[in-house]
Amino acid sequence: MLHLRLITPADRTDGVVELIEATVGTTHLAVLKGAALDPRGDVVLCDVAREAGDDLIGALREAGIDECGSIAVDDIGLSLSKRADQAEEDAPGEAADAVLWEHLSEVTHEESTLTVTYVAFLSVATMLAACGVMLDNAILIVGAMAVGPEFGPLAGISTALVQRSPRLVWRSLWALLAGFVLAMAVTVGFALLMNALGLFTRDMIEAPRPATAFIWQPDWMSFVVALLAGIAGTLSLTSAKSGALIGVAISVTTVPAAANAAVAFSFNDYAQWSGSTLQLLANLGGIVLAGTLTLIAQKAFWSHQRRNLPTASPAPRR
Structure with a gap:
């Protein structure tokens, strides 16, 4: 109620x-x-x-x-x-199953704003993921995924597309792209600092790293996982089951891919940089596509449900 x-x-x-x-x-x-x-x-x-x-x-x-x-x-x-x-x-x-579109628009509007706090969270998550990929440590990768706030703008784009709100589309897209660019730039500086301190080395990035090698080796499974995560994340927002967002956050490699791209760039490893960037774009695109299709399906479903619901007349204006 x-x-x-x-x-x-x-x-x-x-x-x-x-x-x-x-x-x-x-x-x-x-x-x-x-x-x-x-x-x-x-x-x-x-x-x-x-x-x-x-x-x-x-x-x-x-x-x-x-x-x-x-x-x-x-x-x-x-x-x-x-x-x-x-x-x-x-x-x-x-x-x-009910969708409160006004609430969804309000939530995604708030979470799709490029703020200092948003950039700080995304930067910390990306630097944490950088440590994870260099150490080939899956636990650090999972932690970085959970910290990353990028699902807000992704959900904002999907909501804006379904609600036909161009202003929110651009607002969310700006927060997403500018946020990742800033976070990756900070992580490049972080990687250079760690290299100067002897904590990051070229040998570490060129090592096999079996636990995290998938991050810069995208395939169709990466896109499928992003689609499933986008569906689950959208359902969690529309059904007010926010706990499911944690599972969504740790199922896609957006932040780790951005981190590996930044670290690879700092060591001039352009093969890993391109692979990580492709992984990042595939995940972002898959989540937006799945989120948009999920909202369209929910909107169609509730349009059908409304046929069984007596229409309330608006209060008269005076």
């Missing part, structure tokens, strides 16, 4: 209440007259089944409540109520 907290102008409250009451899957409706001070108006509270939430939020935005008031949405961890159980039963579909 979702909990909605709305601030509405006094002259719009009746229309909002009618809209909520007309939406299948809503319950626990409460109106606090004159309770809101900034902006001034009424506070309307209600719970809605997750599978009906997207339609209700969309109708409220269509009515302009987000412009003249406020729409806040929270997940309800525990709701002991027969009315809530009945609301979830009335709403078609399953809550775990």
Whole structure:
């Protein structure tokens, strides 16, 4: 279940209440007259089944409540109520399959911004992966994968493509490409420093390294793994099962490939540099493709589900 907290102008409250009451899957409706001070108006509270939430939020935005008031949405961890159980039963579909497009757009927008923190995480992850590839240490590689924040912009690109939002596409693409370029540049400097200290040597990068050699030797399996990871990552975002993102992070070699490309470049090993770069691009492309196709499939599925859900009329504008 979702909990909605709305601030509405006094002259719009009746229309909002009618809209909520007309939406299948809503319950626990409460109106606090004159309770809101900034902006001034009424506070309307209600719970809605997750599978009906997207339609209700969309109708409220269509009515302009987000412009003249406020729409806040929270997940309800525990709701002991027969009315809530009945609301979830009335709403078609399953809550775990529901996609909140407004929430998804908001999350990917926040995680697709090129910030100092984002670049710092990506740089640290890439340097950690550089240590892993030079030492042929799979544990360090897994740790670097888990630290890397690159799935946010990848999900942002997929979401923007499905939602047809060119601005978010470019914003996410900029964060992704600029972030990796900066992280790889920092890692090149890190590799040169480690070489000067005698901790990284040419012999280390030219060694067989059986545990991590796959990083600069891409094949079709690399692309298949990226596709599967993209599906799993997208499902974890849309179903609010964020724990699955850890598994996604450690299943693709984006950060390790970037790290090996940076280290190889610092030692003028252009064969490994090109192979690692190809691995990086294959993984990024596979995740975006899979994420986009997954969102398209989910959108088509819920379009079918909505045919069984009475359409709520927007609150009248005054």
